[in-house]
Amino acid sequence: MTDTWLQTLSQVESLIPLLGKLGREQSLKVQLAGQTLMSDSVTGLMELFDRYPGVDLERVKQVLTDAQEKGLGNGVLELEEALADAQISEGLLTATGDETPVVLYGFGRIGRLLARRICALGHTTPGMKLAAIVVRRASDKDLEKRASLLKYDSVHGTYDGVVKADVENEQLIVNGNPIKVIYASDPAEVDYVAEGIEGALLVDNTGRWRDHDGLSVHLSRPGIERVVLTAPGKQMKNIVFGVNDSDIEAEDQILSAASCTTNAITPILSVLEEKYGIESGHVETVHAYTNDQNLIDNVHKGDRRGRAAAMNMVMTETGAAKAVSKAIPSLEGKLSGSAIRVPVINVSIAVLSLNLKAGTSVEEINALLKASSESAALTGQIGYSDAADAVSSDFIGSEQAGVLDSLSTKVRGNQATLYVWYDNEYGYSCQVVRLMEKLTQSVSIGGQVVEERAA
Incomplete structure (x- = not known):
């Protein structure tokens, strides 16, 4: 190990007890670029700070120490804002109110x-x-x-x-x-x-x-x-966090969190719609089998879902493509969708075949979505993978709603095909x-x- 790595490791280890006390005793959540700093994993913190090498860890420690000494709590502390301020104050907190x-x-x-x-x-x-x-x-x-x-x-x-x-x-x-x-x-x-x-x-x-x-x-x-x-819900707002959560109003007593597939594809579609505009498209999701299918051939209200899930690819329907328009109204009627259930127990992939209003390139789309994945606004919703050997099991436990497989992006003029991995259980949760x-x-x-x- 290099001296620099060991020094960073030591600094990160010193943050663990501070984060633990702030969370446990003061109900203070600490975030960097929209990502929560967890006090249970040195490795997790090392990976996070490795993505943001410009962050001064000594200054981070001072910020956390100040927050503890001042008794700040019951809220969310954004490190970017706190690091830019000379003093830590209540004004930097997102207040949460009563529990x-x-x-x-x-x-x-x-x-x-x-x-x-x-x-x-x-x-x-x-x-x-x-x-x-x-x-x-x-x-x-x-x-x-x-x-x-x-x-x-x-x-x-x-x-x-x-x-x-x-x-x-x-x-x-x-x-x-x-x-x-x-x-x-x-x-x-x-x-x-x-x-x-x-x-x-x-x-x-x-x-x-x-x-x-x-x-x-x-x-x-x-x-x-x-x-x-x-x-997905009827007669209520379907919310994809990070895209249309600003639509929530005080009188909304019943809300839907939409589906796992809708959450996986909507953030990426929102970025592309804003940048290029989307004329039309089709979403094909290759989905892990779920508990509503039969393990052995038997009677089922959905004919194909009655066939043995662990040994067949099963064609089925998905409302995810149509549901996107509930979060992005400008896409109403522009997307179709279908699904294939396959014999894996978790992690799915959505294939987005899109006709954009403007021409682009693989490099431009990948750069756009990589930047979005690193933004505070969408870091929890869009992930980015450039791993040459990535397979579905690599994304078990992914906290992002969807992860772009950048090496699979295809572009021809204004036609783009994108592949988006998602942990349909944990990422959605x-x-x-x-x-x-x-x-x-x-x-x-x-x-x-x-x-x-x-x-």
Whole structure:
């Protein structure tokens, strides 16, 4: 190792306890170019600062020390602004207000990954706290099984945290945080106030209800103030964080976080639409199989989805292309889409075949999207890969909504074909958490929502 590397390593190691205390004791989230500084990984911080070599780590340490000594907290601190200021003050913080309890209705693939993200060691989610999970009781050992499924995951590995099942009190304890497990088969059965939960944000992960009327049942229950759907929704705003989250208003009590594919492609399409304009296009997503398919040939309401998922490529439909226009209205009617489910358990790729309004080149498009991936505005939404040997499993655990495979970009005049990898489970879950953070960090003034940027 070089002396420079060892010096940087030493500086980064000195930041870990500061970040830990700021997050744990002061609910202060620290960000650089829109990316959260996690206190649980020296390697993660080294990789982050390696992308921004101009950052003075000694100055970073001083900023964090000042924030700790001044007791700043319950908010988000942007390092770029803090490093530019001579003194650290409350004015640099994105205030979060009171802590909002979060309820996860459903605890399947997305529900468990949301819980992992919200409760991750080293990750601060100021403004909200996971308070409860609502599920149907599956067995006498249900609570222990829920804890095990959260801790051990065949795709995402063993959770780096402490998970315990408190059977007597019917709760999970994740990294010291008690999370009430409420057993119910219908939303109308639950009284959240009786469980000590008021003013909560509920995230429906079941996909059982996708329209406004169906999801309104949650709002009718005591203790729930807002609902987020983790699927495309009808009669509600479909929000792709980083693209149209500024459309959220105070009166929006029910919102959709759209789909994993819509989140993967919309940020990139928004950049291209702004730069070149898009005449038309087709989106083909090659998607990992999911739990709504059969593992062995059997009856299914979707004929092809009834065929064995782990040994077939299965043609199916996707509404992701049409859903893009809900976030980018100028693309209404311009995109078609279809999907092929393939025998991989996670990570998908979207192929964007676009007719642009202006001619361009591979180099120009790649440079544009690389710059976007490094911007504070879209760093969480657009990733950039130039790895010559990249394959799908490399993107398991990716926190970006979508990652451009730059070596596969094709351009002929105004016709462009782009390939976008996405972890359809974890990357999407990170987008949902970003939306949740924004909702819990918004302040209502005179019927309007004053938005504050989240990660």
